[in-house]
Amino acid sequence: MKLLVAVKRVVDYNARIRVKADQTGVELANVKTSMNPFCEIAVEEALRLKEQKVAKEVVVVSVGPKSSQDTIRTALAMGADRGAHVLTDQALLPLNIAKLLAAVARKEDANLILLGKQAIDDDCNQTGQMLAALLKWPQATFASKLEIDQATNKARVTREVDGGLQTLICGLPAVITTDLRLNQPRYATLPNIMKAKKKPIEALNPEALGVTLTKAYKRVKVEEPAKRKGGIMVSSVAELMDKLRNEAKVL
Amino acid sequence: MLARRAWPRASSHIILSKLVRNAQTAAATPRRDEYAAISDRDIAFFLDVLGDRGVITDPDALQPLNRDWIGKYEGSSRLALKPQNTEQVSQILRHCNANRIAVVPQGGNTGLVGGSVPLFDEVLIMTGAMNKVISFDPVLGMLTCEAGCVLEQLDRHVGEQGHTMPLDLGAKGSCQIGGNVSTNAGGLRYLRYGSMHGNVSGLEVVLADGTILDLMSTLRKDNTGYDLKQLFIGGEGTLGIITKVAMLCPVKPASVQVAYLAVPTFQHAQQVFQKAKQHLGEILSAFEFLDHPSLIMTLKHLPNIKNPLPDIQTPIYLVVETSGSNLEHDFGKLEVFLEEAYNDEMIADGTIAQDSSQQASIWNLRESISEGLRHAGAVYKYDLSLPPNDMYKLVEEMRSRMKHLPVTVVGYGHMGDSNLHLNISAAKYDQEILSHIEPFVYEWTASKKGSISAEHGLGQMKPECITYSKSQEAVDLMGKFKSLLDPNQILNPYKLLPEKNRLYQPAHGHIQQSSAVTR
Numbered sequence: 001m002k003l004l005v006a007v008k009r010v011v012d013y014n015a016r017i018r019v020k021a022d023q024t025g026v027e028l029a030n031v032k033t034s035m036n037p038f039c040e041i042a043v044e045e046a047l048r049l050k051e052q053k054v055a056k057e058v059v060v061v062s063v064g065p066k067s068s069q070d071t072i073r074t075a076l077a078m079g080a081d082r083g084a085h086v087l088t089d090q091a092l093l094p095l096n097i098a099k100l101l102a103a104v105a106r107k108e109d110a111n112l113i114l115l116g117k118q119a120i121d122d123d124c125n126q127t128g129q130m131l132a133a134l135l136k137w138p139q140a141t142f143a144s145k146l147e148i149d150q151a152t153n154k155a156r157v158t159r160e161v162d163g164g165l166q167t168l169i170c171g172l173p174a175v176i177t178t179d180l181r182l183n184q185p186r187y188a189t190l191p192n193i194m195k196a197k198k199k200p201i202e203a204l205n206p207e208a209l210g211v212t213l214t215k216a217y218k219r220v221k222v223e224e225p226a227k228r229k230g231g232i233m234v235s236s237v238a239e240l241m242d243k244l245r246n247e248a249k250v251l
Numbered sequence: 252m253l254a255r256r257a258w259p260r261a262s263s264h265i266i267l268s269k270l271v272r273n274a275q276t277a278a279a280t281p282r283r284d285e286y287a288a289i290s291d292r293d294i295a296f297f298l299d300v301l302g303d304r305g306v307i308t309d310p311d312a313l314q315p316l317n318r319d320w321i322g323k324y325e326g327s328s329r330l331a332l333k334p335q336n337t338e339q340v341s342q343i344l345r346h347c348n349a350n351r352i353a354v355v356p357q358g359g360n361t362g363l364v365g366g367s368v369p370l371f372d373e374v375l376i377m378t379g380a381m382n383k384v385i386s387f388d389p390v391l392g393m394l395t396c397e398a399g400c401v402l403e404q405l406d407r408h409v410g411e412q413g414h415t416m417p418l419d420l421g422a423k424g425s426c427q428i429g430g431n432v433s434t435n436a437g438g439l440r441y442l443r444y445g446s447m448h449g450n451v452s453g454l455e456v457v458l459a460d461g462t463i464l465d466l467m468s469t470l471r472k473d474n475t476g477y478d479l480k481q482l483f484i485g486g487e488g489t490l491g492i493i494t495k496v497a498m499l500c501p502v503k504p505a506s507v508q509v510a511y512l513a514v515p516t517f518q519h520a521q522q523v524f525q526k527a528k529q530h531l532g533e534i535l536s537a538f539e540f541l542d543h544p545s546l547i548m549t550l551k552h553l554p555n556i557k558n559p560l561p562d563i564q565t566p567i568y569l570v571v572e573t574s575g576s577n578l579e580h581d582f583g584k585l586e587v588f589l590e591e592a593y594n595d596e597m598i599a600d601g602t603i604a605q606d607s608s609q610q611a612s613i614w615n616l617r618e619s620i621s622e623g624l625r626h627a628g629a630v631y632k633y634d635l636s637l638p639p640n641d642m643y644k645l646v647e648e649m650r651s652r653m654k655h656l657p658v659t660v661v662g663y664g665h666m667g668d669s670n671l672h673l674n675i676s677a678a679k680y681d682q683e684i685l686s687h688i689e690p691f692v693y694e695w696t697a698s699k700k701g702s703i704s705a706e707h708g709l710g711q712m713k714p715e716c717i718t719y720s721k722s723q724e725a726v727d728l729m730g731k732f733k734s735l736l737d738p739n740q741i742l743n744p745y746k747l748l749p750e751k752n753r754l755y756q757p758a759h760g761h762i763q764q765s766s767a768v769t770r
């Protein structure tokens with residue numbers, strides 16, 4: 001089985017971000033970046049499937065500028081076999097990403113695609129679902145447990161949903177997105193970090209994949225959330241009711 | 252900044268045998284008759300100066316203040332004071348000095364030698380309410396603040412302006428800067444930024460008689476007279492109470508990298524250190540080691556700690572950190588260094604943290620060893636400076652010396668500073684175990700011309716050991732300074748200086764050598 005794992009380079013979850021003065025976006029220069037934590041979990045799961053001899057090859061793909069290659073290298077250092085980098089300097093939203101990934105999946109003839117459930121920079125939680133729809137493959141999202149039954153060519157996925165845990169079985173090939181409790185990613189060890197330098201990363205681009213990128217959105221403004229105002233003490237129930245009704249307008 | 256936890260309080264299930272409370276003092280220290288007991292009149296005075304909220308007499312509230320973080324030392328103070336400003340500290344001390352009331356200054360109470368807790372009924376003077384940041388100059392990197400500011404909060408504060416505190420230790424969530432300065436705290440960044448003696452540019456200190464000594468200065472260079480502040484840095488609260496600090500903060504590094512390495516022997520670790528200095532030189536910011544037993548102990552008692560290299564087991568592990576201005580350059584340097592070390596077989600395996608959560612996880616492991624040991628039961632802690640070649644030999648000798656006893660001997664510490672933390676973990680404190688450790692460990696250290704307390708200080712644990720590392724003439728001179736600044740010996744008594752150098756004044760004013768008054 002060939003696994004395709006999609007990874008995204010995001011601002012490090014611990015980095016403090018600021019909105020640009022011109023409100024066109026977030027200040028990204030000199031901000032620390034790393035692999036999206038949920039993508040890391042996806043890579044880890046793929047590597048485990050390979051160790052269990054369920055998968056034969058793990059290919060990692062990322063869409064983005066040149067710096068996305070660092071993220072692919074990290075996945076290779078963890079143990080992935082090959083990388084594919086779709087080079088584009090445009091900031092793309094899930095639908096375009098899904099179209100590109102679908103093209104890569106077809107090109108690679110993948111049997112299973114693993115993605116993080118969402119990226120921590122935009123929190124969209126859409127790419128996996130759109131990808132499945134474009135490929136017309138089944139999807140199982142928010143996976144907290146994944147079992148592959150090679151005999152029946154099905155995947156048994158436990159999903160974390162609002163009401164608790166849901167288990168579903170879907171046929172392969174499928175798209176699966178990972179949730180936090182699926183696994184704890186391994187550290188990249190030195191021998192693998194060194195081997196990773198020699199592993200190939202294929203250079204791709206949207207035109208070569210035959211994908212036309214749509215520009216359906218225009219970012220109008222980015223601003224910080226309103227600063228939390230301090231609370232005030234009220235002196236009587238009457239005053240409280242007045243404020244709730246006339247200031248907070250919740251009654 | 253990396254997210255860190257607050258230093259937790261001693262867990263209640265640790266069984267403390269009161270009978271062996273002062274297990275590590277050579278002979279039980281008696282309470283000196285020179286000191287007055289607290290009277291209602293005194294309490295009334297303090298209430299007048301500090302108000303209700305500044306005077307604590309409730310036994311339940313006093314209990315955690317009376318006991319140190321490890322749970323090894325416990326005093327019986329019946330009064331804790333919480334001044335809000337320097338003027339109040341001055342009034343308190345003036346009163347205590349006039350009435351010969353012994354006091355113990357206390358910050359975060361995270362010290363490891365019992366220096367921040369009373370032995371008997373000394374009055375606690377807490378600095379925690381004096382916790383304002385006064386100013387920060389981002390051009391110089393100069394921070395001025397009150398002594399009760401918590402280190403982690405200061406780091407966050409200066410972090411917002413692109414700087415970092417010059418020290419970092421596991422207790423950062425609770426320790427206060429006044430205490431850090433009074434103990435000349437070392438920590439994880441010592442290798443890069445040096446000691447408090449270099450980073451503190453000014454202090455405000457209240458002396459025993461209430462005099463407010465203004466040594467606050469934000470100047471980088473000032474050669475006008477004797478540098479008095481150096482006496483109080485590392486003075487452990489025995490010469491004065493620090494109320495304000497001016498400290499130089501370095502620029503926050505743009506790129507921090509952390510690597511965790513498994514090395515076959517301590518000798519290999521030393522080779523790695525030399526190579527690290529060559530390759531990483533100016534960006535090397537920490538070089539820590541831990542041995543396999545420390546790793547096991549920590550993983551066993553703290554379930555949230557992860558082993559970065561679960562597939563390999565070696566006697567020694569290293570945490571190497573670089574802090575520099577350029578991510579690509581630094582990562583490149585680190586990769587070259589590690590590749591070479593690996594190919595030369597200096598290291599068996601290793602990992603470079605790929606993001607800040609992996610960095611935090613590796614540091615968490617190193618910083619939690621102390622806590623893991625505490626969960627395991629009683630722990631005898633030794634903090635020693637030793638020549639690099641001898642550092643781990645002591646751990647091995649101690650292990651073989653105690654192999655017939657129910658103990659685990661672990662070694663870890665700041666390899667880059669030649670500072671070993673030797674810890675012996677046992678189910679409970681026991682005189683027989685202690686007799687196998689002391690005075691052997693001190694004699695061994697003295698024979699290598701090392702320090703019997705690299706960074707923890709002397710507190711109430713090691714005054715009588717001071718001559719293992721300092722000459723008698725030096726200690727005698729220290730005693731004279733103490734008498735000069737605190738003739739009534741009220742500041743943090745029974746600590747730092749050995750008993751024969753504590754020169755008590757009888758009521759008629761002649762200094763006489765102290766002689767133990769047994770009860």
